[in-house]
Amino acid sequence: MKVLITSGGTTEPIDDVRGISNFATGALGKLTAEYFLRAGHEVILLSGDKALRPEPQERLTLVPIMGTQSLYEAMQDVVPQVDVVVHSMAVSDYRPVYMTDFEHLPDELTEASLTTFRPKREKKISSKADFQIMLLEKTPKIINAVKQWNPDVLLFGFKLLSGVTPERLLKIAHEKLSQTKADFIIANDLENIQGQAHQAYLVSEKDADRVISMKNKSEIAATILKKSEELRHD
Amino acid sequence: MKVLITSGGTTEPIDDVRGISNFATGALGKLTAEYFLRAGHEVILLSGDKALRPEPQERLTLVPIMGTQSLYEAMQDVVPQVDVVVHSMAVSDYRPVYMTDFEHLPDELTEASLTTFRPKREKKISSKADFQIMLLEKTPKIINAVKQWNPDVLLFGFKLLSGVTPERLLKIAHEKLSQTKADFIIANDLENIQGQAHQAYLVSEKDADRVISMKNKSEIAATILKKSEELRHD
CATH class of the missing domain: 3.40.50.10300 (CoaB-like)
Known part of the structure; x- marks a missing residue:
């Protein structure tokens, strides 16, 4: 078989x-x-x-x-x-949708603003900020x-x-x-x-x-x- | 040498x-x-x-x-x-501090609330929610x-x-x-x-x-x- x-x-x-x-x-x-x-x-x-x-x-x-x-x-x-x-x-x-620092996030942080936000994808994310936020979406x-x-x-x-x-x-x-x-x-x-x-x-x-x-x-x-x-x- | x-x-x-x-x-x-x-x-x-x-x-x-x-x-x-x-x-x-769904995040989402939040670490994160948020902190x-x-x-x-x-x-x-x-x-x-x-x-x-x-x-x-x-x- x-x-x-x-x-x-x-x-x-x-x-x-x-x-x-x-x-x-x-x-x-x-x-x-x-x-x-x-x-x-x-x-x-x-x-x-x-x-x-x-x-x-x-x-x-x-x-x-x-x-x-x-x-x-x-x-x-x-x-x-x-x-x-x-x-x-x-x-x-889950797979990453974006990873970015707080400076680049929308001004108002809500579930809607965070899940619809789509920043320009960086080729290599800069390591300057102390923290980063990543949004992940469910995979099929x-x-x-x-x-x-x-x-x-x-x-x-x-x-x-x-x-x-x-x-x-x-x-x-x-x-x-x-x-x-x-x-x-x-x-x-x-x-x-x-x-x-x-x-x-x-x-x-x-x-x-x-x-x-x-x-x-x-x-x-x-x-x-x-x-x-x-x-x-x- | x-x-x-x-x-x-x-x-x-x-x-x-x-x-x-x-x-x-x-x-x-x-x-x-x-x-x-x-x-x-x-x-x-x-x-x-x-x-x-x-x-x-x-x-x-x-x-x-x-x-x-x-x-x-x-x-x-x-x-x-x-x-x-x-x-x-x-x-x-960067290294992950937490990964969690919106339901478990603090009610008010701000840079301060997101960076100080420390949910209980799950052994294996459940795959029910459509989205997850991850906080990452800078490594030395x-x-x-x-x-x-x-x-x-x-x-x-x-x-x-x-x-x-x-x-x-x-x-x-x-x-x-x-x-x-x-x-x-x-x-x-x-x-x-x-x-x-x-x-x-x-x-x-x-x-x-x-x-x-x-x-x-x-x-x-x-x-x-x-x-x-x-x-x-x-």
């Missing part, structure tokens, strides 16, 4: 020299790609600039990704061609479009939280299942990820009561491969 | 999963380190998380750096022990402290601008010379850097009228090594 995996983190530029990056290393995406490749499947890996990647090899296509916009366009293109999507990339929820939730682009695709989404109870993590994972129409959500908490040790839960609509608990990256990759092979036979 | 080189970019955290990164690859710092090592000198390389680095070898100490605070502490420690400092790292001019200019930590050190600083005339670039480089008390400033423009091709100017107080023009990374690294060997004989 043909599998699209996204991994690593996106980077949204602030100016020509700096940007907002998500910290994911791409380790899980790399491992998952290796599991599918070893089982004889074809993998297209979209991954952040600095993400870990498998060695170049037959049946593996590597596509570097910078920001949410380039990820959106690449996925729109690739999702209709694949059987499975494993969307493990840490995608920016790319995962919500996957089933629209390809209703037959098997979709694995991820939910990462930090420092919550397992109950809350599972509740939010179930909400994400229905929002995204994903077949599976892999729910995990940053505080339970350390190198290979990686506590995660696989939840799905079909087995609402049955949650598969996994304790390291190899187990997560193996579970994704197993579920894909059970549910997709092409 | 003993040389401290800083390279790559710093990353300042916003929350547990994202931060503001400077885009430098560390290619020039890696090459400069290799030139000094090949000439028999000792190198301590402080470099950003994802920066390019020479292969581990004798006489090379590698220290990974995250944010400006860890860079400050590491340099304070190392600068008194070295003969030469090549400070090529792209250091964040580490290069200004180098000659205080070690008045005898030979200091190479860098000034990177984007899309300015050579005249303006040289003028600002001269201003930086006197602000930082650096012996040399290497001035460059992002629009004239592409892979190995790297237009740069070496300026110094001693030869105010004489600017050395360099056209690629090897020439920059060789010039830094040559000047260091001329001016430091230990």
Whole structure:
């Protein structure tokens, strides 16, 4: 079968020299790609600039990704061609609209004036002022479009939280299942990820009561491969 | 001689999963380190998380750096022990103080209310609101402290601008010379850097009228090594 995996983190530029990056290393995406490749499947890996990647090899296509916009366009293109999507990339929820000092902000500061203000973009923001204000806008939730682009695709989404109870993590994972129409959500908490040790839960609509608990990256990759092979036979 | 080189970019955290990164690859710092090592000198390389680095070898100490605070502490420690400092790292001019949506901002928005507000830091910022506001504060200019930590050190600083005339670039480089008390400033423009091709100017107080023009990374690294060997004989 043909599998699209996204991994690593996106980077949204602030100016020509700096940007907002998500910290994911791409380790899980790399491992998952290796599991599918070893089982004889074809993998297209979209991954952040600095993400870990498998060695170049037959049946593996590597596509570097910078920001949410380039990820959106690449996925729109690739999702209709694949059987499975494993969307493990840490995608920016927000991207910078502007960053400027108080001197250049509108005289009257209100929610309306701050959100509609569009200063001329500096190539490199000057470092004179003591403070800067940045406005950020929400990026499109790319995962919500996957089933629209390809209703037959098997979709694995991820939910990462930090420092919550397992109950809350599972509740939010179930909400994400229905929002995204994903077949599976892999729910995990940053505080339970350390190198290979990686506590995660696989939840799905079909087995609402049955949650598969996994304790390291190899187990997560193996579970994704197993579920894909059970549910997709092409 | 003993040389401290800083390279790559710093990353300042916003929350547990994202931060503001400077885009430098560390290619020039890696090459400069290799030139000094090949000439028999000792190198301590402080470099950003994802920066390019020479292969581990004798006489090379590698220290990974995250944010400006860890860079400050590491340099304070190392600068008194070295003969030469090549400070090529792209250091964040600003670091995030908070990022929050309008609902959580003070009712009255003024420069004073926005700069003194300190909301509780979220471990992972929720992605519900359409917009977020971030306050950023200036980071200490580490290069200004180098000659205080070690008045005898030979200091190479860098000034990177984007899309300015050579005249303006040289003028600002001269201003930086006197602000930082650096012996040399290497001035460059992002629009004239592409892979190995790297237009740069070496300026110094001693030869105010004489600017050395360099056209690629090897020439920059060789010039830094040559000047260091001329001016430091230990």
